[in-house]
Amino acid sequence: MASLDRIDKRILQVMQSNAKLNTKEIAHRVGLTITPTYERIKKIEKLGIIKQYVTLLDREKVGKTLMAFCSVSLQLHSQLQIQRFEEAISHLPAVMECYHVAGQFDYLLKVVVDDMNQYQRFITQKLAAIENIGHVHSSFVMTEVKHDTAFPLDVQGD
Structure with missing residues (x-):
């Protein structure tokens, strides 16, 4: 730090x-x-500790009622294929967050859309259009139990 x-x-x-x-x-x-x-x-x-200032919106009040986490596996894992996937994902507005992870899947995506119909179009028209995707598993959020944006900082000592 x-x-x-x-x-x-x-x-x-x-x-x-x-x-x-x-x-x-x-x-x-x-x-x-x-x-x-x-x-x-x-x-x-x-120092770059503050990256940017933003306004946090209530997603449901702006019509984004469906949130899903997509676990994505790639077919090939070459550096070029990984770069192409990450570049394509970075241009999809419905993808709010994307993490390259270790484990059963290669990527974890947080996708927020209006409803199930829009999610279906996202999967079939946007995600499926990206080459090299081997498998996609979707988990849908039923209730958001905790959502913090603030990092806990130890202010007791230095």
Whole structure:
């Protein structure tokens, strides 16, 4: 981990819980004045620890009611085939996350779409169009039990 002290970690905790807070509000919550808080945030950004600022949406309220995890196996595992698969997947908006994993399958995809009809079109028209796919197994989310976006940071010690 980059050199973050307890205050840097506290700033990150506060920002992860609400990125809309301004520097004054963050400073108040961590017990600093505005200028050193601003300088610490800029340092953290420069280190690349803060990758980007985003707005998290309620997926169901925007009509994305079906979430599935797709386990994908490739037929061939050459470097070129892996690169082609990853490039193709990166252009599919329904794929929210993609992980190259070890185990029974090669990739785990998090797919979010409007409904089962759209998922069926995604599988048959988008995923099946990618060459070298050997097997796809879908698991559908019935209930989202926990979904955190904030990483736990130890702010007790350095």
